Amino acid sequence: MTADQLKIxxxxxxxDLIDSPLKVNLMELGFLxxxxxxxxxxxxxxxxxxxxxxxxxxxxxxxEAALLQVKIIS
Amino acid sequence: xxxxxxxxLTKPLKIALIGNPNVGKTTIFNQLTGLNQKIGNYxxxxxxxxxxxxxxxxxxxxxxxxxxxYSLYPNSEDEIIAHRVLNQLSEIEKPDFALxxxxxxQLSRGLFLATQLIDLGLNLAIALNMADMAEKSQLxxxxxxxxxxxGVPILQTDARHxxxxxxxxxLIHQQNFTNPGPFIEAKEFLDNSQLQDVKEYxxxxxxxxxxxxxxxxxxxxxxxEEKRSWIRKKLETLTINLEAAQLEETKIRxxxxxxVIEKVLVKKSHQExxxxxxxxIFLHPVLGYLVFGGILLLIFQAIFAWASVxxxxxxxxxxxxxxxxxxxxxxxxxxxxxxEGVIPGIGGVVxxxxxxxxxxxxxxxxxxxxxxxxxxxxxxxWMRPFGLHGKSIVxxxxxxxxxIPGVMAxxxxxxxxxxxxxxxxxxxxxxxxxxxxxxxxxGLVVPDEAIFGIFNLQALTLLALYLLGxxxxxxxxxxxxxxxxxxxxxxxxxxxxxYRTPRWKDVLLTMYYKSRTFxxxxxxxILAISIILWILGSYGPPSQMDAVREIQEEKLAAASSxxxxxxxxxxxxxxxxxxxxxxxxxxxxxxVIKPLGYDWKIGIALIASxxxxxxxxxxxxxxxxxxxxxxxxxxIREKLDTQINSNTGEKTFNxxxxxxxxxxxxxxxxxxxxxxxVYRETKGWKWPLIQTVYMTALAYFAALLTYNIFS
Numbered sequence: 001m002t003a004d005q006l007k008i009x010x011x012x013x014x015x016d017l018i019d020s021p022l023k024v025n026l027m028e029l030g031f032l033x034x035x036x037x038x039x040x041x042x043x044x045x046x047x048x049x050x051x052x053x054x055x056x057x058x059x060x061x062x063x064e065a066a067l068l069q070v071k072i073i074s
Numbered sequence: 075x076x077x078x079x080x081x082x083l084t085k086p087l088k089i090a091l092i093g094n095p096n097v098g099k100t101t102i103f104n105q106l107t108g109l110n111q112k113i114g115n116y117x118x119x120x121x122x123x124x125x126x127x128x129x130x131x132x133x134x135x136x137x138x139x140x141x142x143x144y145s146l147y148p149n150s151e152d153e154i155i156a157h158r159v160l161n162q163l164s165e166i167e168k169p170d171f172a173l174x175x176x177x178x179x180q181l182s183r184g185l186f187l188a189t190q191l192i193d194l195g196l197n198l199a200i201a202l203n204m205a206d207m208a209e210k211s212q213l214x215x216x217x218x219x220x221x222x223x224x225g226v227p228i229l230q231t232d233a234r235h236x237x238x239x240x241x242x243x244x245l246i247h248q249q250n251f252t253n254p255g256p257f258i259e260a261k262e263f264l265d266n267s268q269l270q271d272v273k274e275y276x277x278x279x280x281x282x283x284x285x286x287x288x289x290x291x292x293x294x295x296x297x298x299e300e301k302r303s304w305i306r307k308k309l310e311t312l313t314i315n316l317e318a319a320q321l322e323e324t325k326i327r328x329x330x331x332x333x334v335i336e337k338v339l340v341k342k343s344h345q346e347x348x349x350x351x352x353x354x355i356f357l358h359p360v361l362g363y364l365v366f367g368g369i370l371l372l373i374f375q376a377i378f379a380w381a382s383v384x385x386x387x388x389x390x391x392x393x394x395x396x397x398x399x400x401x402x403x404x405x406x407x408x409x410x411x412x413x414e415g416v417i418p419g420i421g422g423v424v425x426x427x428x429x430x431x432x433x434x435x436x437x438x439x440x441x442x443x444x445x446x447x448x449x450x451x452x453x454x455x456w457m458r459p460f461g462l463h464g465k466s467i468v469x470x471x472x473x474x475x476x477x478i479p480g481v482m483a484x485x486x487x488x489x490x491x492x493x494x495x496x497x498x499x500x501x502x503x504x505x506x507x508x509x510x511x512x513x514x515x516x517g518l519v520v521p522d523e524a525i526f527g528i529f530n531l532q533a534l535t536l537l538a539l540y541l542l543g544x545x546x547x548x549x550x551x552x553x554x555x556x557x558x559x560x561x562x563x564x565x566x567x568x569x570x571x572x573y574r575t576p577r578w579k580d581v582l583l584t585m586y587y588k589s590r591t592f593x594x595x596x597x598x599x600i601l602a603i604s605i606i607l608w609i610l611g612s613y614g615p616p617s618q619m620d621a622v623r624e625i626q627e628e629k630l631a632a633a634s635s636x637x638x639x640x641x642x643x644x645x646x647x648x649x650x651x652x653x654x655x656x657x658x659x660x661x662x663x664x665x666v667i668k669p670l671g672y673d674w675k676i677g678i679a680l681i682a683s684x685x686x687x688x689x690x691x692x693x694x695x696x697x698x699x700x701x702x703x704x705x706x707x708x709x710i711r712e713k714l715d716t717q718i719n720s721n722t723g724e725k726t727f728n729x730x731x732x733x734x735x736x737x738x739x740x741x742x743x744x745x746x747x748x749x750x751x752v753y754r755e756t757k758g759w760k761w762p763l764i765q766t767v768y769m770t771a772l773a774y775f776a777a778l779l780t781y782n783i784f785s
Contacts, residue, residue, distance in 0.1 A: 022565055027324045028145040029567055030183050044359040047455030048464070048566055055179050055211060057353070057570040059451045064565055 001072070004049065004065035006039040012070035013037075020067050029058060031068055086127070088136040088168065089246055090159055092191065093175035094183055095142035096444075096571040098203045101233040102175060103139040104583055106242065111583075113591055121155045121485070122591075123167075130243045138169060144183065146190045146286060147320065150488030154294050160194060161286055163297060171251040172196045173242070178208035178215060178230075181339060185224075185331045189257040192226065193282040197251040199227040201242060206232050207572065212343035220338040225254025234577060258330065260285050263322040264314050275304060289316045350573050356448050366449055370471060373436045377475045378506070381428040388428070392421030410612065411605070419604030422686060423597040426478060426747060429506065430592055431585040433472050433479045438584040442576040447568050454566050460548050461555025462499075463492040464566055470496070470547065473503030474540075477748045478592060481755055491560040497755060498765055499551045501748045504543040504740060507687045511739045512539055514691055517711050519732040535736075542740050546772065592751070599750035600685075607656070607685050614654040622649045647696055656681055670738065670774070671731035671781040673719050680738075687744045730785035734777040742773035 006012055014035050017023050030053055031037070040057060041050040048059045093099040103111075107126025114123040124139040140159055141152035148154040162168045172191055176184030181202075191198050202208075202215060217228045227250045231238030245251075260266050260281035272284040291297055291305045355361050400413035440446045446468065454464025462470075465487045472480035480500040487493040504512075513536075520535045613619070626646040633639045651657055660678030667677050675697050683690035698713055717726040743749065743766045752762040 021563055024147055024320055024324055025149060025565070025567055028147065028186060032328050041353065041357040043452055043455055045455055048451050050357065050451060050570060059566060059568045059570055061454065061566045064567060
């Protein structure tokens with residue numbers, strides 16, 4: 001599954017990043033395979049998602065979150 | 075490396091400050107340079123070039139504050155500048171040393187950029203900032219171990235609490251910067267045999283620089299066309315997949331950084347740090363928006379309440395200065411030019427400072443506390459259908475007070491298309507300068523009555539005008555979205571930083587420097603247009619002007635009472651304006667504005683108020699020879715109510731005409747300060763001209779429609 005499908009307060013481990021021009025941008029922010037992310041907040045009506053990644057809250061649009069292939073851990 | 079600067083060295087050393095966004099870089103820059111800052115421009119981009127002088131031990135050091143970036147991969151204009159300066163592509167801005175600021179809590183992300191800088195061959199030192207936050211998060215960084223791993227001098231600082239600033243100064247003074255050699259060799263992620271001629275052509279010392287130039291050089295329009303075409307040619311023959319190399323570089327770099335971090339970072343507690351409790355409210359799907367609305371209301375309340383005091387003072391001061399000059403200097407064209415053209419022109423620039431300073435003060439507080447990116451998070455979804463970005467909300471909201479700081483705030487938007495759309499629509503928000511025009515016209519034609527017992531009709535009309543502006547914004551943005559083409563992909567990746575109390579010194583410095591930028595950059599254009607408009611308004615064909623003066627002087631000689639004299643004087647200024655070049659222009663455009671319900675007198679006011687909307691009121695006052703105190707709304711209103719349109723024989727300011735005028739002012743550009751600032755922000759006359767033509771056309775047709783609906 002991809003990170004945009006996570007439910008609030010669910011955590012997941014990033015398995016891979018789907019190829020796209022934004023892949024490097026995600027990686028430089030720290031979205032790397034093996035890292036744990038937790039979905040903390042959702043803006044209403046399919047708005048951006050806020051993930052907790054190693055002490056930082058990072059907001060992505062759904063389309064960018066869909067580039068993160070993840071495995072749910074809790 | 076520890077050596078003191080030889081005394082004969084006259085050229086100051088240049089130190090570039092670099093770091094991720096939100097790491098406290100600006101605070102450190104402010105602490106090092108204080109009021110010795112200069113804001114200039116980088117060629118080819120709209121990024122502010124922030125430089126400052128640091129004076130320490132009687133030596134002067136040149137500090138360059140580079141825009142925050144996560145990596146050397148440039149995505150926005152900001153990052154192109156960081157890329158250009160750090161790759162030493164620009165001879166003028168070439169730094170001698172780089173000081174990398176890292177957020178101690180975000181060590182791995184900071185090291186990503188830091189190790190890229192090492193690989194570029196820069197002489198580097200690292201300041202681990204926000205030491206207090208690391209402590210709170212139960213993190214300990216073994217700095218000596220980090221120094222051993224990277225081979226670069228390391229400092230621990232806490233800029234918010236002013237800790238470690240002297241150590242930074244001392245480090246710069248000692249020139250304690252080193253380059254330990256590559257953290258990663260370029261050959262680990264690409265075939266470096268093809269980079270040899272790049273190194274020779276650009277006179278580079280290492281492969282990583284060559285790779286950076288090949289990969290990103292074309293993004294930088296500051297590079298000469300000769301060099302760009304060389305890169306283009308080289309790229310055609312290259313067999314390396316640079317994008318794949320970049321991904322590979324990123325992976326290897328993070329892998330090695332993770333190894334370093336395992337050695338230097340001690341987590342004293344394994345409890346996970348969650349997000350701030352405040353976010354449960356601020357990012358709440360309902361409460362979040364209510365809080366945002368409340369904050370906006372507070373800010374506008376403050377701006378309208380606080381800015382009006384200094385604005386009235388400035389207004390009064392320049393009026394007095396003008397009057398004093400005209401009474402002191404010998405009468406003549408020079409005295410008139412100074413007292414009626416130049417001084418009011420300067421006053422027209424300075425009058426915006428309270429609003430600009432306050433608005434930027436509030437924006438700085440919101441930014442500094444970390445709240446602003448929450449707003450971006452909440453609003454992005456509602457902006458996107460209109461081709462705007464979550465970050466567009468700041469300019470749009472500022473536009474309600476004044477479009478100038480709004481347009482200036484649009485530069486934070488990385489995507490070109492979204493930035494242009496934001497700049498194009500921000501002046502359509504009803505700013506505070508439209509308010510006097512609205513108020514006088516509403517007072518003329520809308521009865522001061524309540525409907526349904528509670529809603530005041532006049533207040534409702536005012537609200538409708540503001541809403542009309544917002545509709546104009548959305549429709550225009552939507553239209554531009556489908557017209558403008560870009561290959562850039564829009565994305566939102568934004569950090570929601572931890573909440574912090576604002577640093578007042580930084581807030582004050584932002585207010586100061588933003589106001590100064592406005593005065594120095596836009597001021598010239600505004601002053602020039604004011605003077606031109608003044609000349610057009612005070613001079614006309616000599617034969618006509620002299621005839622008016624003669625007749626009026628005769629009348630004046632015959633006048634008996636003071637009241638009569640005042641009336642004649644008011645009539646004189648009205649007649650002179652009528653016969654001036656602006657008067658002639660006003661008559662000239664009458665056929666065009668007649669369908670809107672305006673006569674040539676209103677035409678004159680339209681032309682004169684091109685400088686600034688609020689001039690409409692004072693011009694109308696002059697042209698209808700109201701005289702006396704033009705600040706008194708009631709006098710103007712009563713006089714205007716009795717005016718008869720020479721074309722129709724009806725009241726000039728009847729309902730259709732007044733509503734038509736209100737709608738015209740909702741949409742029309744009518745503000746040269748905005749024009750000047752759009753020119754500055756878009757680096758050319760193309761967009762401000764398109765914008766003026768578009769807004770004027772929109773205003774014209776909307777006013778035409780309004781006139782026909784009401785008549």
